[in-house]
Amino acid sequence: MATSSSVEAEQKFDALESTPLPMLDAIDGVGRVGDPVSHTLEATYFDTSRLSLARHGITLRRRTGGHDAGWHLKLPLGPGKRTEIHAPLGSADTVPVELMDRVLAYTRAHAVLAVATLHTDRMSYALYGGQGERLADFVDDRVRAHVTVGDDRRLEWREWEVELAASDGTGDSLLATLTRQLSAAGATPSHRSSKLATALGGLGGELPMAGKADRKPDAAKGAGKKRAADAVLSYLQRQLAGLLLQDAHVRLGRDDSVHQMRAFTRRIRSVLHSYRPLFAPGPVNDLERGLKSLAETLGRYRDTEVLHERLRDALDELPENLVLGPLHDELDQRMMIRADTALAAIRTRLTSPGYFRLLDDLEAFIEAPPLTEKGRAPARKTTAKLVNKAVKRLRKRHDAAVSAAVGQSRDEALHRVRKSAKKLRFAAAAAESVHGKPAAKLGKAAHKVQSVLGTHQDSVLARRELLDLGSAPGTASAAFTYGVLHARESAVSDATERKYLKGSAKTLKLRLKK
Numbered sequence: 255m256a257t258s259s260s261v262e263a264e265q266k267f268d269a270l271e272s273t274p275l276p277m278l279d280a281i282d283g284v285g286r287v288g289d290p291v292s293h294t295l296e297a298t299y300f301d302t303s304r305l306s307l308a309r310h311g312i313t314l315r316r317r318t319g320g321h322d323a324g325w326h327l328k329l330p331l332g333p334g335k336r337t338e339i340h341a342p343l344g345s346a347d348t349v350p351v352e353l354m355d356r357v358l359a360y361t362r363a364h365a366v367l368a369v370a371t372l373h374t375d376r377m378s379y380a381l382y383g384g385q386g387e388r389l390a391d392f393v394d395d396r397v398r399a400h401v402t403v404g405d406d407r408r409l410e411w412r413e414w415e416v417e418l419a420a421s422d423g424t425g426d427s428l429l430a431t432l433t434r435q436l437s438a439a440g441a442t443p444s445h446r447s448s449k450l451a452t453a454l455g456g457l458g459g460e461l462p463m464a465g466k467a468d469r470k471p472d473a474a475k476g477a478g479k480k481r482a483a484d485a486v487l488s489y490l491q492r493q494l495a496g497l498l499l500q501d502a503h504v505r506l507g508r509d510d511s512v513h514q515m516r517a518f519t520r521r522i523r524s525v526l527h528s529y530r531p532l533f534a535p536g537p538v539n540d541l542e543r544g545l546k547s548l549a550e551t552l553g554r555y556r557d558t559e560v561l562h563e564r565l566r567d568a569l570d571e572l573p574e575n576l577v578l579g580p581l582h583d584e585l586d587q588r589m590m591i592r593a594d595t596a597l598a599a600i601r602t603r604l605t606s607p608g609y610f611r612l613l614d615d616l617e618a619f620i621e622a623p624p625l626t627e628k629g630r631a632p633a634r635k636t637t638a639k640l641v642n643k644a645v646k647r648l649r650k651r652h653d654a655a656v657s658a659a660v661g662q663s664r665d666e667a668l669h670r671v672r673k674s675a676k677k678l679r680f681a682a683a684a685a686e687s688v689h690g691k692p693a694a695k696l697g698k699a700a701h702k703v704q705s706v707l708g709t710h711q712d713s714v715l716a717r718r719e720l721l722d723l724g725s726a727p728g729t730a731s732a733a734f735t736y737g738v739l740h741a742r743e744s745a746v747s748d749a750t751e752r753k754y755l756k757g758s759a760k761t762l763k764l765r766l767k768k
Contacts, residue, residue, distance in 0.1 A: 257339055257340060257341045257350070257352050257353070258339070258340050259337060259338065259339045259340070260337075260338050260340075261331060261335060261336070261337055261338070262328075262335065262336055262337075262338050262417055262418075263335050263417065263418040263426070263429060264335075264336075264415055264416060264417040264418065264429075265415070265416050265429060265432070265433050265443060265444075266413055266414070266415050266443070266444040266446065267413060267414040267415070267416075267436055267437070267441035267442060267443055267444055268411070268412075268413055268441065268442045268443075268444050269394075269412045269413055269414050269440070269441045269442075270412065270440075271412050273412075273439075273440045273441065274440075275394060276435070276436055276439035276440075276441075277439075278379055278381060278392055280435075281381070281431065281432060281435050281436075282431050282435070283383060283384075283389065283428050283431060284381045284382070284383070284389065285382055285383050285384040285385075285386075286381075286382040286386075287379050287380070287381060287382070288379055288380030288381075288382065290377050290378065290379055291377070291378045291379075291380075292375070292376065292377050292378075293319055293320045293321075293374075293375075293376040293378065294319050294373070294374070294375055294376075295317055295318070295319040295320050295372075295373070295374040295376055296317065296318050296319055296371070296372070296373050296374075297315045297316065297317040297318075297371070297372045297374070297449075298315060298316050298317075298346070298368050298370075298371050299313060299314065299315045299368070299369055299370045299371070299372070299450045299453075300314045300315065300316070300349060300366050300367065300368055300369065301314065301366065301367075301369045301403070302361050302364040302365065302366060302367075303364070303365070303367065303369075303403060304364065305369065305403065305454065305457060306360050306361050306362065306364065307357060307360055307361065308369075308450060308451065308454055308457075310330070310360050310498075311330040311447045311448075311451075312327070312328065312329055312330070312357060312360060313326070313327070313328045313447075313448045313450050313451075314326075314327050314328075314349065314353065314357065314366070315450070316343065316346060318343070320376070322340065323343060324340050324341055324342050324343050324344075325340065325341040325342070325343070325344065325349070325350055325353055326338060326339070326340055327339040327341075327353045327356060327357070328448065329356070329499075330447065336447075339352075339353060339356065341353055349366055352506070354366070355502060355505040355506055356502040356505075356506070357502070358501070358502070358505065358604075358605075359497075359498045359501035359502060359604075359613060360498065362610035362613060362614065363605070363607070363610055368402065369401065369402060369403040369454075370399055370400065370401045370402060370403070370450060370453050370454070371399070371400045371402070372397055372398070372399045372400075372449055372450070372453060373397070373398045373399075374395050374396070374397050374398075374449075375395070375396045376393050376394070376395050376396075377393065377394045377395075378391055378392070378393045378394075379391070379392045379393070379394075387419075388419045389418070389419055389428055390416055390417060390418045390419055390428065390429070390432065391416070391417050391419070392414065392415070392416050392432075393414065393415045393416075393417075394412075394414055395412065395413050395414070395415065395449075396410070396411075396412050397410065397411055397412070397413065397449060397452075397453075398410050399411075399449070399452075399453035401453050401454065401457070403454075403457065404457050409453065411452060413444065413449070413452070414436065414441050416429065416432045416433070416436070479632055479633075480632070480633040480688065481625075481629060481630050481631070481632075481633060482529075482532055482628060482629055482630070482631050482632065482633045482636035482637055483529075483532045483533070483623055483625050483629035483630070484633060485633055485637060485684060485685060485686075485687045485688050486525060486529045486532060486637075486684050487620055487623055488687065489525060489683065489684035489687075490522055490525060490526070490616075490619075490620055490684075491620050493518050493521045493522045493525070494518075494522065494613075494616055494617070494620065496514075496518040497515060497518035497519060497522070498613070500514045500515035500518060501515060501604065503515075504600065504604065505601075505604065512552055512555050512556050512559070512600065513556050513559070515552055516549055516552035516553055516556055519545050519548050519549045519552065520545075520549055520676070520680075521680050521683075522541075522545055522616070523541075523542055523545035523546060523549065524676060524677045524680040524681070525680050525681065525684050526538050526541055526542055526545075527542060527677065528640060528641075528643075528644055528677055528680070528681035528684075529637075529640055529681070529684065531626065531628045531629075531640065532625065532626060532628050532629035532636070532640075533619075533623060533624050533625060533626060533629055534624035534625075534626060536624075537615075537619055537624050540615065541612070541615060541616060541619060544608070544611075544612040544615070545612070548603065548609065548612065551599055551600055551603045552600060554596040554599065555593060555596035555597055555599075555600060557715070558589055558592045558593045558596055559593065560712060561589070561712075561715060561716060561719055562585070562586075562589035562593070564712055564716050565585055565589075565716060565719065565720075565739070566582070566585060566586075568716075568739050568742065568743075569581055569582055569585065569735075569739070572735070572738065572739070576734075576735060576738055577735055578731040578732055578734055578735050579731055579732045579735070581732055581735060584732075585723075588723075633688045634688055634689070634768065635768045637684075637685040637688050637689070637766075638685070638689065638765075638766040638767060638768040639768065640681065641678070641681050641682055641685050641689075641693070641696065641766050642765050642766055644674070644677055644678040644681045644682075645678060645696075645762070645764065645765060647674050647677070647678075648671065648674040648675055648678050648700070648703075648761075648762065649762050651667070651670050651671045651674045652671055652758060652762060654667050654670070655667035655668050655670070655671050656755070664751075665710075665711075665714045665747070668707055668710055668711070668751065668754070669707070669710075669711050669714070671703070671707060671754075672703070672704055672707035672708060672710075672711060675700045675701075675703040675704040675707065675761075676700070676704045678696070678697075678700040679697045679700035679701050679704060680697075682694070682696040682697035682700060682766075683697050685766070689766050689767075692766055692767065693766060695764070696761075696764045696765075696766065699760065699761040699764055700761060702757065702761070703754065703757075703758055703761055706750055706753050706754045706757070707750070707754055709746070709750045710746075710747055710750040710751060710754070713743045713744075713746040713747040713750065714747060716739075716743045717740055717743045717744065717747070720736045720737075720739050720740040720743065721736075721740065723736050724736035724737060724740070
């Protein structure tokens with residue numbers, strides 16, 4: 255079933271039945287107003303019985319009437335913007351599979367059913383600029399809603415909506431102007447993200463948009479004093495939102511989606527580990543175990559992907575006379591089998607009860623965090639202490655790596671340094687809202703260490719694979735080629751190690767002020 259997607263930039267307004275339409279042609283930037291066009295729309299909204307989609311600001315509907323009849327899935331993208339995915343009308347009772355794949359991380363195997371039906375009498379006006387270009391559409395909607403989840407109820411209201419014709423950011427100033435002047439005309443900008451949110455009222459319980467949550471400090475700590483846990487929880491909320499988005503991309507087979515999903519998973523786990531003194535240990539331990547297992551499942555595919563690309567590029571760079579045999583094809587076949595096995599494991603994992611339970615537990619943890627006294631303590635001093643502890647851990651592992659014997663011991667020690675640098679990077683990122691530029695500077699420095707040693711670790715894994723390839727039965731002639739590649743990877747490892755030792759001193763001295 256063919257689908258299409260677009261980004262919509264819009265602003266909704268609450269309008270009274272008696273509020274007269276504004277003079278649209280008097281709005282700054284509007285040169286002409288098109289003739290009014292009327293539509294009668296009927297939309298059935300789908301969700302779980304516990305309104306899992308509505309709580310995340312997501313709407314899934316099947317609408318008839320108007321120019322865009324069909325299935326619509328709207329996903330939050332930012333203030334005033336949503337990604338809208340369209341699918342043909344199809345069956346009235348069966349949500350298109352491709353749309354369901356995008357929301358499984360939110361519905362989590364719970365049945366999806368019709369929760370509300372909305373009838374809308376719409377009057378639409380196209381707004382044009384001075385050169386005849388279409389700027390936006392203004393609609394005046396009168397809505398009748400029948401909510402069938404919870405207590406059966408009916409309600410009516412009127413609202414205005416302005417949607418920009420272009421969603422690339424070029425009309426943002428126009429949207430601000432329209433919002434200001436329509437407000438002056440008697441409309442009130444709506445805080446609801448959709449008609450469904452208005453119909454559901456308090457039932458939807460929409461979660462704060464990722465990155466926009468303002469957690470209130472304990473009254474005992476005084477107004478305006480941010481708790482240590484607040485910045486961490488806001489960071490975790492953003493990472494969880496990213497993980498849920500990538501879940502859909504993985505199911506749809508999007509490029510780089512497994513990598514991105516694993517990255518969000520690792521950030522969450524790393525920050526929970528670095529800031530564990532702020533929370534009760536039991537819930538943190540449980541979440542860390544689940545996240546580690548999920549990252550390992552995702553990692554088997556991602557590691558294969560990286561290794562395949564690295565070895566393929568290395569073969570391509572060799573002169574043809576040094577490539578003895580059909581090594582490209584043999585490598586592709588070997589890695590394809592490994593990748594297919596890893597992808598099958600991911601698909602199984604992403605439909606498992608344990609995975610959905612992990613997502614439930616993460617949301618519950620963020621919404622109702624089990625804080626310790628340190629979690630309620632003032633943010634600046636507490637977060638600085640924990641970030642600086644991560645620096646100290648990095649320094650300790652650095653010293654161990656420098657002292658390790660050259661070879662496998664040194665490689666493993668440098669890999670541990672890399673993991674510590676990654677933890678420091680994420681710990682600093684979570685503290686940026688408290689410490690600002692110093693935390694960002696520390697995170698950037700840690701990222702450089704992570705990147706250099708990431709290249710080193712990729713080279714270590716490539717050398718292991720090349721040894722395995724070269725020693726396989728029946729590869730006598732190919733062994734020469736794999737030996738050449740192994741020597742080149744050894745040179746890469748040595749170079750990245752020297753680069754790390756030369757550039758790490760400054761990072762190891764950085765600290766956050768308490």
